[in-house]
Amino acid sequence: MSGRTERGNEKRKQFAYGLVAALIGVALLLPSQALAHASDRGHVLLLPTGYYVVGGACAVAASFLAMVLLRRPRRRAVAAIRLAEVPAGLRIWTSLLSFLMLAVLLAAGFWGSRDPLSNPLPLTVWTIVWIGLTLVQGVFGNLWRWIDPWYGPLRLLAPILPAPRRLPSRLASWPAALLLLAFAWFELVYPAPDDPYRLAIVLGAYWLLTFAAMATFGHAAWSRQGEFLSVFFRLISAYAIVSERDAGGRVSITAGLPGTRPEASSGLSLSEAALLLAALASVSFDGFMRTFVWLGAIGVNPLEYPGRSAVVLPNTLGLSGAAMLLSSLFFACLAAGRGMAGGGPRLADLAGRLVWSLVPIALAFHFAHYLVALLVNGQYALVAFSDPFSLGWDLFGTAHAPVMAGIAMGSDAAWVLWNLQAGVIVLGHVAAVLVCHSACAAIYDDRRRALLVELPLTVLMIFYTVFGLWLLSTPTGA
Amino acid sequence: MAGKRVDSILSTKLSRRGALTGAAAATAAFAVGPGFVRYAQAQSSAPVKIGFQAHRTGIGAAYGRWYEKTTNAAIKAINDAGGINGRPVEVVIEDDGTDPGRGAEVVGKFATQHKVDVAYGTLFSHVVIGSAPAAGEAKLPYFVVSEGHHVASTKLNRYVFQPGITDVKSQIQAMAPWIAANAGKKVTQIFPDFAFGYDHRDYLPPALKAQGADVVGQIAIPPTESSFTKYFPQIPADTDVIYHVMVGPAVLTFVKELGEFYGSGGPKLFGFIDSLEAVDINSPGLEFLDGSHFWEGSPRYAQEGDSEAQKAYRAAVGIDANGASVDDPKDVSTAAHMFGCWETLYVIKKAMEDAGYKGPEDRAKLVEATEALTEFAEGPEHPQGAKTFDGKIHQCFGIQNISKVEGGKLKVVHKTRIEDGLYEPEGDYTTQPL
Numbered sequence: 001m002s003g004r005t006e007r008g009n010e011k012r013k014q015f016a017y018g019l020v021a022a023l024i025g026v027a028l029l030l031p032s033q034a035l036a037h038a039s040d041r042g043h044v045l046l047l048p049t050g051y052y053v054v055g056g057a058c059a060v061a062a063s064f065l066a067m068v069l070l071r072r073p074r075r076r077a078v079a080a081i082r083l084a085e086v087p088a089g090l091r092i093w094t095s096l097l098s099f100l101m102l103a104v105l106l107a108a109g110f111w112g113s114r115d116p117l118s119n120p121l122p123l124t125v126w127t128i129v130w131i132g133l134t135l136v137q138g139v140f141g142n143l144w145r146w147i148d149p150w151y152g153p154l155r156l157l158a159p160i161l162p163a164p165r166r167l168p169s170r171l172a173s174w175p176a177a178l179l180l181l182a183f184a185w186f187e188l189v190y191p192a193p194d195d196p197y198r199l200a201i202v203l204g205a206y207w208l209l210t211f212a213a214m215a216t217f218g219h220a221a222w223s224r225q226g227e228f229l230s231v232f233f234r235l236i237s238a239y240a241i242v243s244e245r246d247a248g249g250r251v252s253i254t255a256g257l258p259g260t261r262p263e264a265s266s267g268l269s270l271s272e273a274a275l276l277l278a279a280l281a282s283v284s285f286d287g288f289m290r291t292f293v294w295l296g297a298i299g300v301n302p303l304e305y306p307g308r309s310a311v312v313l314p315n316t317l318g319l320s321g322a323a324m325l326l327s328s329l330f331f332a333c334l335a336a337g338r339g340m341a342g343g344g345p346r347l348a349d350l351a352g353r354l355v356w357s358l359v360p361i362a363l364a365f366h367f368a369h370y371l372v373a374l375l376v377n378g379q380y381a382l383v384a385f386s387d388p389f390s391l392g393w394d395l396f397g398t399a400h401a402p403v404m405a406g407i408a409m410g411s412d413a414a415w416v417l418w419n420l421q422a423g424v425i426v427l428g429h430v431a432a433v434l435v436c437h438s439a440c441a442a443i444y445d446d447r448r449r450a451l452l453v454e455l456p457l458t459v460l461m462i463f464y465t466v467f468g469l470w471l472l473s474t475p476t477g478a
Numbered sequence: 479m480a481g482k483r484v485d486s487i488l489s490t491k492l493s494r495r496g497a498l499t500g501a502a503a504a505t506a507a508f509a510v511g512p513g514f515v516r517y518a519q520a521q522s523s524a525p526v527k528i529g530f531q532a533h534r535t536g537i538g539a540a541y542g543r544w545y546e547k548t549t550n551a552a553i554k555a556i557n558d559a560g561g562i563n564g565r566p567v568e569v570v571i572e573d574d575g576t577d578p579g580r581g582a583e584v585v586g587k588f589a590t591q592h593k594v595d596v597a598y599g600t601l602f603s604h605v606v607i608g609s610a611p612a613a614g615e616a617k618l619p620y621f622v623v624s625e626g627h628h629v630a631s632t633k634l635n636r637y638v639f640q641p642g643i644t645d646v647k648s649q650i651q652a653m654a655p656w657i658a659a660n661a662g663k664k665v666t667q668i669f670p671d672f673a674f675g676y677d678h679r680d681y682l683p684p685a686l687k688a689q690g691a692d693v694v695g696q697i698a699i700p701p702t703e704s705s706f707t708k709y710f711p712q713i714p715a716d717t718d719v720i721y722h723v724m725v726g727p728a729v730l731t732f733v734k735e736l737g738e739f740y741g742s743g744g745p746k747l748f749g750f751i752d753s754l755e756a757v758d759i760n761s762p763g764l765e766f767l768d769g770s771h772f773w774e775g776s777p778r779y780a781q782e783g784d785s786e787a788q789k790a791y792r793a794a795v796g797i798d799a800n801g802a803s804v805d806d807p808k809d810v811s812t813a814a815h816m817f818g819c820w821e822t823l824y825v826i827k828k829a830m831e832d833a834g835y836k837g838p839e840d841r842a843k844l845v846e847a848t849e850a851l852t853e854f855a856e857g858p859e860h861p862q863g864a865k866t867f868d869g870k871i872h873q874c875f876g877i878q879n880i881s882k883v884e885g886g887k888l889k890v891v892h893k894t895r896i897e898d899g900l901y902e903p904e905g906d907y908t909t910q911p912l
Contacts, residue, residue, distance in 0.1 A: 041727040045704065046734060046763045115571040117534050191580055194535050194573065292702045301672050303701040303726045305537045306604065307577025405543060406808025411761045413808065475704045475727045478537060 043414030049473035056426040056465045063430040064458045067437040080256030095152030102149045109200025113390040116194035120388045123381035131370040138363040141242035144233035164218030173271035179228040184282035191309040267352035277327045283365040285322040287471035290478040302477025333456035341453040357436035364428020368421035372408045379403045425468040525568040529588030529597040536576030538602045544812040548819040551794040562827045578608025585609045589616035610634040623818035630873035632905025639872045642822030648899035650681040652878045658689035661746045662718020666695035669723045678723045704728045710739045717745045729753050730763040737766025751814045760886045767883045774879040776862045778813040779887045791861035817862045824859035842912040870906040
């Protein structure tokens with residue numbers, strides 16, 4: 001299916017996707033010479049960020065205009081390169097290994113250092129998995145499928161487990177969407193998500209509950225409908241350059257241009273769309289809740305931030321408000337576009353097709369907002385892995401490596417970081433416009449109607465570009 | 479004797495996990511570590527446990543990182559020199575998220591769960607104020623390194639001490655003689671419009687008055703402000719000195735706009751390095767600070783006349799001649815404050831030795847022994863300089879540095895006397911029951 005094409009500017013689209021993926025890939029692989037401290041916002045305030053905001057908005061608008069003006073090319077098949085073929089059974093072992101690592105991490109959470117920057121559990125959960133793995137998935141495909149810590153144990157226990165019961169399909173992926181919101185709340189609002197002990201309790205409980213749900217309803221069903229990481233990671237990897245396909249007990253791993261995979265153009269359910277919207281809203285709120293604007297609005301002096309425990313209620317409301325606002329805007333744009341185009345598929349179906357355009361934006365936000373944390377806390381993680389229980393071990397020779405926080409400090413780093421962040425934000429939105437355009441072109445035969453339906457969403461994307469760049473350049477205090 | 483030993487140890491490079499690795503690590507270290515022989519005599523003694531309330535996450539994290547490094551270095555030095563009362567010292571670190579609510583929780587955990595001997599290390603004032611009642615309730619001696627006036631105000635409780643860093647009221651007061659004699663008699667203050675700024679607003683004018691100088695203008699800037707040019711016309715034309723204590727991400731913008739407002743002329747500038755702690759003084763936008771003066775608790779840059787103790791301290795903590803990490807020259811330290819961690823740990827050591835401290839049952843004795851301290855001599859244990867200690871208000875008083883921005887560095891041009899910063903005690907903790 002790698003040769004599947006849509007009506008629309010496929011060739012250019014693929015080139016653009018390739019470019020986006022390549023740039024994100026390059027950015028991920030850059031040596032660590034260039035990253036700004038979170039509190040180094042002061043240096044960013046002196047940069048001409050206003051020009052970037054205007055330029056970014058123009059670039060996204062121009063990419064839409066290019067779609068309007070450019071001629072549709074003929075359909076053309078694009079070959080994928082086969083990278084490897086591995087036995088499907090390997091997944092049991094990689095999952096078991098992951099389960100084992102989780103057990104060690106939980107033990108570290110309960111009995112290791114109390115310092116969240118020395119204990120490997122919070123560093124793995126927040127830095128390696130939530131930040132790092134999300135970005136890796138975006139570029140290199142659904143690795144999570146191989147390392148989810150339930151598959152292996154469930155397969156081992158399969159002979160003694162009862163036959164799975166049917167999970168009602170009307171539940172769709174709503175459990176996963178709600179769990180993702182709960183996870184976002186724990187990350188952004190709960191006062192101590194980094195505390196190793198409390199994190200170990202929450203993570204241990206989540207593993208057990210998920211295990212029970214999977215044992216009851218089957219691994220596949222619960223991974224599709226209830227386990228939020230599996231759903232999120234599957235969706236976020238839809239435009240990766242690497243993909244895989246099961247075929248007769250073997251898994252074929254291929255590399256191809258982003259956007260050429262069938263799953264990236266099939267319709268998502270309303271609940272999956274809601275999950276993607278919630279994911280993007282949560283990263284956006286993570287940035288917004290630190291701005292002077294939000295802190296001022298909730299009556300907090302940004303120079304004397306009272307700590308998370310003082311703002312649980314306003315931030316809970318803010319996070320849910322952000323998810324509702326973004327969803328409302330998204331659906332309002334779709335409804336407006338559908339109205340302008342004189343009808344078309346049901347709104348929910350349209351949403352299921354067009355919500356894919358949020359994937360590149362979510363990835364870009366993730367990259368831009370968590371880049372500094374990834375680079376600095378990633379180093380703490382390397383140190384912690386060598387001595388997970390603070391027993392004076394040096395398993396990987398990194399226990400005494402100095403953590404170079406300076407890679408993200410000072411005006412030079414701020415300049416490089418800002419450019420990386422702004423570049424990725426703009427590219428993410430340009431990619432979103434391309435995805436949206438190609439989806440609309442596939443739905444509507446009439447070119448004019450296709451352009452009309454995507455117009456309001458494109459305006460939303462231009463606005464979100466401005467918002468994203470503003471978030472990264474406005475004064476912050478928390 | 480301890481001091482001499484420290485000198486020789488301080489030249490050893492310290493890894494960041496050297497001391498703060500928790501209970502198990504400390505126990506393991508006893509068996510194999512260099513301190514084994516010395517501890518052997520006191521093998522039956524459990525380690526002295528110090529609960530380090532650290533700002534590892536939240537807004538204080540940049541400070542917290544350097545407080546951790548300094549603590550690490552001091553604990554290593556203390557342990558290498560034989561520990562406290564022949565017992566090794568172990569640090570139990572708990573993150574408070576720079577959150578007063580969690581701060582109180584952490585102090586409670588130190589008392590009941592970790593059963594530490596003392597709690598220590600808090601910087602941010604609101605966390606100190608939030609945590610102090612928990613320390614009082616648990617009767618857990620709580621040694622903060624915050625520079626706030628809250629301890630000395632005697633509004634906290636008998637278990638809270640600040641013996642390693644001078645409080646802000648004293649710091650401000652100590653600046654007045656130099657400002658009046660060298661910078662000018664007419665001072666305009668620009669400060670953020672909240673508690674941090676109010677300390678400067680309230681304590682400077684009377685101190686200047688006593689020196690025959692006056693505050694001619696006070697401009698309070700709303701904390702959410704990020705552009706300042708509109709406030710500058712409020713600066714009285716006859717101002718000799720602008721005394722500025724802006725903080726937050728917009729500080730660089732403030733300095734840049736002030737420079738644009740005055741061009742090459744304008745009044746002299748005097749500031750507190752709190753505005754630019756951990757920020758490279760040569761950052762773009764700060765050019766206008768060239769030739770201006772700053773308060774520094776301890777000098778960021780190595781100075782020509784640095785004592786051996788100061789050199790040894792800098793080497794132990796791992797900062798280079800520019801006050802940045804020796805491993806990472808872009809990582810500018812919080813030099814003006816973090817020395818307080820080093821010195822506070824040595825005060826704890828001294829007080830425990832004076833009290834013959836054996837365990838939590840001796841906490842009251844430890845409080846009294848700390849209150850009985852009166853002065854600390856400059857040396858390896860107090861590299862920032864000599865200090866006096868007022869046991870009634872639980873606060874130390876030290877010399878302060880006034881540094882000039884010159885050639886892209888901060889050069890100390892004046893050291894205040896301890897007496898410059900003394901004031902009438904506002905109460906007496908020793909009258910409170912233990």
